[in-house]
Amino acid sequence: MPHIPLPQHLPGITGLLEYRLDTALPIRELTQILLRGDSTLTQAERELIATVVSHGNECKFCTTAHTAAADLLLGETTTAQQVKTNPDQAPVSDKMKVLLEIARRVQKSGRNVTTELIEQAKSLGATDREIHDTVLIAALFCLYNKYVDGLASVTPSDPGYYATLADRIVNQGYLRPQKGFDHLNKQ
Template identity: 75%
Template structure:
């Protein structure tokens, strides 16, 4: 049960963002820029960053949502599972492995990021902007994970919910739906 009164029809982050649209707007805007804006990292790669951070923070809602989005963007389900459980053997580029390693370091603490990790990423071709965005996405998802879990937002158990949410993320991004979310209320 959530620690505060949230809309019953909006589990997870959506209910929290609807609860306080004033604070939601800048968070949504930043997320849209980082995960859907122009980047040399694909949208799928950026979703992998959100996934690995959420997974390591043990935020079930965010892990499930961003795994679903990444799977849709990548067109398969193996990569996310490997990234979460066996990064060294995951079917991603060596550059992406170094960036995901940096994301995992940020998830623990910003001070965990080492000069060696940055040098490794650069040696694999990561640009300063890719390193910047990786760190910022990782930090942002730490915020999201703590927001969802810190207020005990509802975490649905039904995998079909996350499939729908993943599709919504892929098709509409991170901005608020123009019509809001009343259409999700059960009749």
């Protein structure tokens, strides 16, 4: 049960963002830019960053949501699972493996990102912007994970919920729909 009153038809982060539309707006805009905006990292790669950070923070809602989004973007379910459980064997580029390691280190503490790790990423072709965005996505998802779990937001157990959510975030993005979310209220 959430620590504050939230719309029952909006579990996870959505209900929290609806609670304070003024604070939600800049967070949503930043997320849209980072995960759906122009980048040399694919949308799937950026969702994988969100997935590994959320997994490391043990945020079930965010891990499940962004795993589903990555799976939808990739058209398969193996990669996201492997980056969470066996990253060295994951079917991603060596550059992406190092970027995911940077994200995992940010998840624990930004101070864990070393010059050597950054140089390794650069030697594999990572650009300064890719490194910047990896760190910022990782930091943003630490915020999201703590927001969702810190207010005990509802975490659905139905996999169908996450498939629908993944479709919405992949195909409509992270911005609030102009008419809000009342259409999701089935009461």
